[in-house]
Amino acid sequence: MRVVRGILGAVGVLVILGGGLVLLDLVDPSKYLGIVLWFAGALIIHDGIVAFGVFGVSLLLRRRFSGGSLAIIQGALVIAALFTAIVVPEILKQGIGTANPTLLPLDYGRNLMVFYVVLVALTAAVLVLNARLRRRVPTSHTADASQV
C-alpha cells in the first residue's frame, strides 16, 4: 500500500504542477490576480460563510424540530439552497441581457417558484408520512435510529 500511495501521490503532485504550468502558459499574467481572488473567494465563501451558516441553521432548526422531521426539513432546505445557488445566477444574467434570444429563453424565476412550491408540498407529504409511520410502528423507528 505504501508503494501505491507513494506513486499516486507523486503522480498527483506532478499533474498539479503540470496544471499550474499550463495555467501560467495559457493565461495572461495580468489575469493571475483574478484567479487568485476567485480561489481565495471560494475558500472564504465555503469555509467562512457557508460552513458556519449551515452550522447556525441546523442549530436553529434543532430548536423547533427533532428526529426524523429535522432530517427531512434539513434535506429539503439543502435541496432548495442548491437550486437557488444554481438558478439565481441564471435569472440575474437573464436580467442583464444575453447575446441572443435563444440563450436563457425560459421563465426561470417562475420555474424556480414552482419548484419551491412543489418542494414544500413534497416535504410536507413526506413529513406527514413519516409521522404516521412512526406512530404505527414506534419500535421499528427506534431500531432504525440506533442502526445508523
Place this chain on the structure above:
Amino acid sequence: MQRLLWELRRRLHAPSRNPRTAVVIGRLLGAAFLVCMATGLYSHFIQEPLPGMAFLTRPIWLYQVSQGIHISAGILCFPLIVAKLYAVFPELFQIPPVKGPLGLLERGSIALFVASSLVQITIGLLNTYQWYALFPFPFRQTHFALSFVIIGSLALHIAIKLPVIRQYWFAANADVPMEREDDAAFQPVAGSIAPLRGVTGRVFAWIDKTPAPSTSRRSFFAVVGVAGAALVTLSAGQSFKVFDATNAFGPRKNGVGPSGLPINRTAKKADVVEAALSPDWRLTVLGSSVATLSRADLLALPQHTVELPIACVEGWSQMATWSGPRLRDIIDAVGGRPDATIRVQSLEQGSIYATSELPANFARDELTLVALTLNGDVLDIDHGYPARLIAPARPGVLQTKWLSSLEVLS
C-alpha cells in the same frame, strides 16, 4: 481556541458524517470529475488536435453526447461536492489545526482541491449562461488548466486517504470505528474539561441539552440522490431530448430559435450581415483548379438531406435536418485529393469561429454537407446563410457559418 475547535468538532459529529459517507460520496464525486475530465479533453483536442490525433465521425452523436454528459456530470458535482464537504465538515475544525509540516501539506492540498473544484464547477456553470463578465480571466484556458490541478489533487488526496478509503470501501465496515490517534479527541475523560464560558459556552450547553439530530446515512444519501436526480431532470433537456419536457432550468431549450434551432453567434455579432446578404456572394473553392459558386450553383448540385446535431462546446445540443450538396462532391469538382484536409473559411474575420479544418475522414464523409437549408427552411442568416458547413460528430464552433471559401490543403 483549541477548546473551541474541539467543541465544534464534537457537536458536528453526526451519524451521516463519518468516513463511510465520505468514501461513498467521494467515489461518486471522483467518478464525476474523471468523466468531466475525459469528455472535456475530448472537446479540447477535437478543437486543438495535437499532431497525429484522429477523431471518429461515427456515431454522429459522439460529440453531442460527450458534451451533454460533460455538463450533466458537472451539474451533478454541485450536490456531490456539497455532500462531500458536509460529510467531512468536522475536519475543518481539526485539532491542532496543523499537525507538522506533512499536516500542513495535507491541509494545503485539501484547500487547493476544494478551491479549484468549487471554482471549476462554478465557472463551468456560468459559462453555460455566458456570464463571462463575472470572472476576470479567460474561461477556456482556466477551465482547461484547472482540470489538471483537480485530477492531480484527486490522485494526491486518494494517496493520503488510502487507508481510510480501503477500510470503508465496503458497507460491511461502515460502522467500524476508525483506527487513528486523534480519535481520542472525540472522547475526553468525563468532567476533565471545564465547561466553556460566555456565549459560546451557553450555545454549546444548549446544544447538549437538545436532542441530537438523527440524520441517518440512508436519509443523507436519499437527499443527495433526490437533489442530483432533480437537477439532471430539470436541466439536462438542453442536451438530451428525453429531458426536454422537464427542461425548467436549462440555459437552452429545444426548438427555440430561427427554424426551431438555438444559435450561439448571430450574424450581427459576427459582423457579416451585409456580406452574407450580398447578391455578389460566391463560395470560392481552391483545389488544383478554382471554382466560384453562387448559391444557385450550389443548389444545382445533387442535394442530400441529413439528420445531424448542432452540439455546442457549452454542452447544449439539438438534432436538425439539413440539406445541400456534399462537401466531397464540391471538392472532387476542383480536383482535390481524397486524403486532403479541407480548410473552411467564414465571411467572419478574426475570431475562433472564422475558420476550421476538416481532416479527410470528415471531409469525405457522406453526411458532411455545405448546408443550404435547415429544417425545411432556407438557412436563416443567424444559422449561416447563404451556406454553412455541417459534419457529423463535431462541435458547433467548427461547423463554420457564412462560408466564404473552401481550400484543399496539400
